[in-house]
């Protein structure tokens with residue numbers, strides 16, 4: 001059985017039907033990327049997995065436990081973490097307070113030092129308030145805050161967006177290290193190069209439908225697969 005098995009997800013905003021029978025699976029230790037044009041439904045897929053959007057129909061099974069229809073805090077407790085595009089860190093708290101606060105309600109947790117080992121910059125900035133951090137540091141904190149809860153699977157929504165190339169490189173390295181340590185990751189990204197540097201497998205979404213599933217290696221060999229589906 002896959003670590004995450006998603007079947008027949010249909011999600012709506014009001015009357016707008018956004019996801020159409022989305023199905024996917026993620027194996028333990030895999031890095032899976034969702035690609036697609038703006039508005040294809042990538043963020044909505046992550047939000048539907050996390051219970052931020054409640055899918056109208058469908059099934060989301062994590063490690064044998066059905067999560068569809070549950071509230072996001074219950075889904076978090078079951079071992080899933082979503083790092084939102086907007087990062088959502090507490091601006092008035094320090095880096096360390098943000099991390100400790102996130103760990104308090106987790107059934108399992110990483111020691112603080114493990115987060116700092118992954119992102120040494122956060123250790124240097126441990127006393128700094130959220131507002132004083134650069135975009136890259138905020139993203140490290142958002143990811144660190146998800147990881148400290150020792151999730152079975154972490155969902156990253158456009159983690160590299162708006163960041164300088166040198167910061168993206170650092171974050172890609174950190175994510176690789178994480179994947180090598182066995183962390184299961186689902187990634188939504190517009191940056192194709194960074195995505196292909198990280199992912200084992202890729203799904204392409206178009207207008208709320210999964211239109212392609214395959215290895216990242218196949219896309220590295222023939223990028224026309226992405227062109228065909230996305231026109232990039």
Ligand SMILES: Nc1ncnc2c1ncn2[C@@H]1O[C@H](COP(=O)(O)OP(=O)(O)OP(=O)(O)O)[C@@H](O)[C@H]1O
Nearest residue numbers: 013014016018036037038039040041042043044045
């Ligand atoms: N809160 C919302 N209310 C209504 N419609 C929404 C809402 N959020 C997203 N949508 C619509 O749902 C569709 C899918 O959006 P979604 O954000 O999932 O796409 P995406 O593939 O993640 O693209 P992007 O890269 O632009 O975030 C789009 O048509 C978008 O306009």
